[in-house]
Structure formats: C-alpha cells, structure tokens
Amino acid sequence: MxxxxxxxxSFLSSVTEFLFLLMVVFFxxxxxxxxxxxxxGSMETTMLVGERFFADKFSYNFRKPYRGEIIAFNGPEFNYxxxxxxxxxxxxxxxxxxWTKRVIGIPGDIVKGTIENGKPVVYLNGEKLQEDYIxxxxxxxxxxxxxxxxxxxxxxxxxxxxxxxxxxxxxVDRYVAQRLSQEIASQRSYDPDLPYNEQTFYxxxxxxxxxxxxxNPDIRKPGLPLPSNNKKTEPDxxxxxxxxxxxxxxxxxxxxxxxxxxxxxxxxxxRFFGPIKEEDIHGRIIGxxxxxxxxxxxxxxxxxxHPIDFWTRIRWSRFFQIMH
Numbered sequence: 176m177x178x179x180x181x182x183x184x185s186f187l188s189s190v191t192e193f194l195f196l197l198m199v200v201f202f203x204x205x206x207x208x209x210x211x212x213x214x215x216g217s218m219e220t221t222m223l224v225g226e227r228f229f230a231d232k233f234s235y236n237f238r239k240p241y242r243g244e245i246i247a248f249n250g251p252e253f254n255y256x257x258x259x260x261x262x263x264x265x266x267x268x269x270x271x272x273x274w275t276k277r278v279i280g281i282p283g284d285i286v287k288g289t290i291e292n293g294k295p296v297v298y299l300n301g302e303k304l305q306e307d308y309i310x311x312x313x314x315x316x317x318x319x320x321x322x323x324x325x326x327x328x329x330x331x332x333x334x335x336x337x338x339x340x341x342x343x344x345x346x347v348d349r350y351v352a353q354r355l356s357q358e359i360a361s362q363r364s365y366d367p368d369l370p371y372n373e374q375t376f377y378x379x380x381x382x383x384x385x386x387x388x389x390x391n392p393d394i395r396k397p398g399l400p401l402p403s404n405n406k407k408t409e410p411d412x413x414x415x416x417x418x419x420x421x422x423x424x425x426x427x428x429x430x431x432x433x434x435x436x437x438x439x440x441x442x443x444x445x446r447f448f449g450p451i452k453e454e455d456i457h458g459r460i461i462g463x464x465x466x467x468x469x470x471x472x473x474x475x476x477x478x479x480x481h482p483i484d485f486w487t488r489i490r491w492s493r494f495f496q497i498m499h
Contacts, residue, residue: 208232209458211247211273212472217436217443218245218275219310219364222460223376225469226493228275230458240432240456242299244278245498247458248434251448275460276444277308280425280433282453288423288446290408295400295421295439308499309397310438312376314362316393321382325358359385362395362441377468378488395440419447432456466493 209230213222222228222245230247240246253271255262265271280286280299287298297304318325329351336342336350363377371379385393403410403422410416410424417423423446427433430453436442445451468488471477478485 216361216363216441217438219438220312220376221308221437223466226466227464228460229462229464231461232458234459240278242278242281245275245460246278246456247273247275247460248451249455250274251451251455276434276436278432279435280427282427282429282431285426286433287410288421290400290421294398308437310364311397312364312366313397314395314440315365316362316385317360318383318385319358319360329354417446417449460498462498463493463496466490
C-alpha cells in the first residue's frame, strides 16, 4: 500500500469514527438524557433565563409523567411537514423548539381555571390546588437598551434610509414605532425590596426601565388574572374551552396533558393552545447545572463579547441544584 492509499484509508477511518460518534451521541441525547437552556421567563422564578438544565429522557420509556413534574417537550404550535420522513427528521433532529412547563393535569383529569376574589385559581378534579411554586414576585418591563441609545440608533438608521429614498412623516412614524416595539424586552421577575442594581434574579438598569405615559414603571403584580375575552370568571363546564386567560375548562383525553408555567403572568402555555400530546413530551427536568443572566444561546459567545462582565452575571448560588 502506497503513501497516498494510506492517507485515504486514514481519512475514511476518521470519517467513519466521527459518524459513529455522532450516532452514539444522537442516540444518548434522544433516549437517555438531554441538556436544555431556558430562553424565556415562563417558569420564573423556578427557572430563570440563561440557566442550563439536565433532563432525564430514559424514565419516560417506562412510565408516564406525573403531576407536578417539570417536563421538556416539543413546541406544540410547530407546523410539521406532511412528509413522514421529514416529520421524523423534524421530531428527532431539527424541528420545533424545546419548551419547559409544569404538569398540572394528566390523562383523565378535569382541570378548571376560575377567578375567585380577583385572583386566578386552578381546580384539579374538583379540588383547589395549592400552588406554592407559582412566581410570587412582580414583573417589570424594560427596554433592551437605554432610550437615549435606542433613539440614537434609530436616528442613524433613518439617516441611512434617507440617502436611498425620500421619507415622509408617515413612513418615519411607522418605522420608529416598529423599532421601539423591537426594543421592548420581556418582563422579568423583580424584587421591589431591593435596589435595581442589587436584584436577585436579573440585572436591571434603571435607565432601561419601561415607563407608562405618566412616567411610572410598567410593573405587573403577582396574583393578577389574565382576563377572559368574555370577561367571565367561571368557564363553561359542558365543553373543553380555553382562550389564553385564567378561565378555562378541560377534561383530558388519553395521552393528553395540561401544563402551565410557574410564571403565570408571563407564560404561553396550555391556556393558549390547549392540551399537550404525550408524543411531544421527551424529558423530565431533574437538575439545574448552572445559571447566568444572559440571553445568548451559547455562553461562549457571551464570554467572547463580554470577557469581564460575563463573570459578574453568573448566579453562583443557583449552580448544581435538584429541581422540584
């Protein structure tokens, strides 16, 4: 065997080993365990944006999810391909986002949401739930950057646009409104007993706080209900119904689960899209690995961008914890 043939054989051997390793990793990640990052605040303060979690996928091969467990599942609003092979690829390789919520109801349960004394209440099979895990902190809305920075950026963008086209007042107003809407950050849990620069969960810049027309911070207090479209406080119990509010009723069928976020004022969950299918559930969140106040999907990107500030945003007290 000449030198060129040895190189080709070595290359093919390396490729084969790499592909085999990918298959092993894929098999383990699909059927045994998974690693998840929290992209939204729907499970605050149990889970915070920027945290990484370990999930057990193996157990659900032998048993069904229990009430109260925090599960990972495929985004229920994803539009799968009608092609069976593509659908399989989307389900197990590249498709819907991973969501995390808490299981409230399992197959056969009756779950009802009502508003009592101005506060949302959930009944499970006729009994009122005592939900100690629900977020007890108010939510505060912020801008992604200070208003001075935002308007300066918008002004520069409009100047560049004006070099290419004539801008009328209506076009400018629409563009400014659109850009401002893009700069509004999600609502985050906020401890009113602590200064902005000493918050427990997220760093809050006083210059980035979103205020209403009267100049007051946009804060939503815990315990406020998401009102029903028809303004009713009791749901129709003759048929399954939900409308994105805290007033709903559902009798779960076979292989259906009702899940909700712990941050009820900031969670897009079953109240909006209905029960979750068992086939979409793929893991049970069992432990927090680490935590950092960051929206970056890859922590290494954040570290490269902010090599010093990165370390000040790590929540050391929330490392290596079992989830409940």
